[in-house]
Amino acid sequence: MTVEQRPIVPSYSAADAIIRLMNTYMLLKLLHVLSSTVLFGTGMGIAFFKWITDRAGDVRAIRIVTERTVLADYVFTTPAVIIQPVTGLAMIWLAGYPLSSSWIVWSVALYLLAGVCWLPVVWLQIRMRDLARVADAAGAPLPALYWRYQRLWFVLGIPAFSALVVIFWLMLNKPAG
Numbered sequence: 001m002t003v004e005q006r007p008i009v010p011s012y013s014a015a016d017a018i019i020r021l022m023n024t025y026m027l028l029k030l031l032h033v034l035s036s037t038v039l040f041g042t043g044m045g046i047a048f049f050k051w052i053t054d055r056a057g058d059v060r061a062i063r064i065v066t067e068r069t070v071l072a073d074y075v076f077t078t079p080a081v082i083i084q085p086v087t088g089l090a091m092i093w094l095a096g097y098p099l100s101s102s103w104i105v106w107s108v109a110l111y112l113l114a115g116v117c118w119l120p121v122v123w124l125q126i127r128m129r130d131l132a133r134v135a136d137a138a139g140a141p142l143p144a145l146y147w148r149y150q151r152l153w154f155v156l157g158i159p160a161f162s163a164l165v166v167i168f169w170l171m172l173n174k175p176a177g
Helices: 014-056 059-095 102-138 144-173
Strands: none
16 A cells, blocks of 8 residues: 555544443543542551550640641542542443442442541541640640540541442442342
């Protein structure tokens, strides 16, 4: 074939289109699974280190851990919280699942529940960080308000984390009904 005979626009077959679609789906799935892992890992890690540090009672250590908790939520959790629904909805659309599928409806409802719990948790973390900074700078014990916030923080984390576990199960099993 001479240069003059070559087509200007490449011809794509239906198979090429399917391969491109599958590659897009797999990339979205990879991002979705990675961001899910970040949500689980960051959530469990933050909860563990904050819980164990609070139990020790060292104000300076508590200040440092609450500062890192706020930072970790900003750097890791926030992007994952955004990536999850974007990639999830894109995969639903590409796979042709109806949004009315029960597993999708339950997943969205539970994700909203987790978000309703997570937003006050972020506020509480920032307040606890600020209280710990003041106490550490003054060489004083943490005020009672810190411990009230800490209990509420922990209580809100239970339904949020539980919702994510159930969503994970729903994503893997996609039950009908």
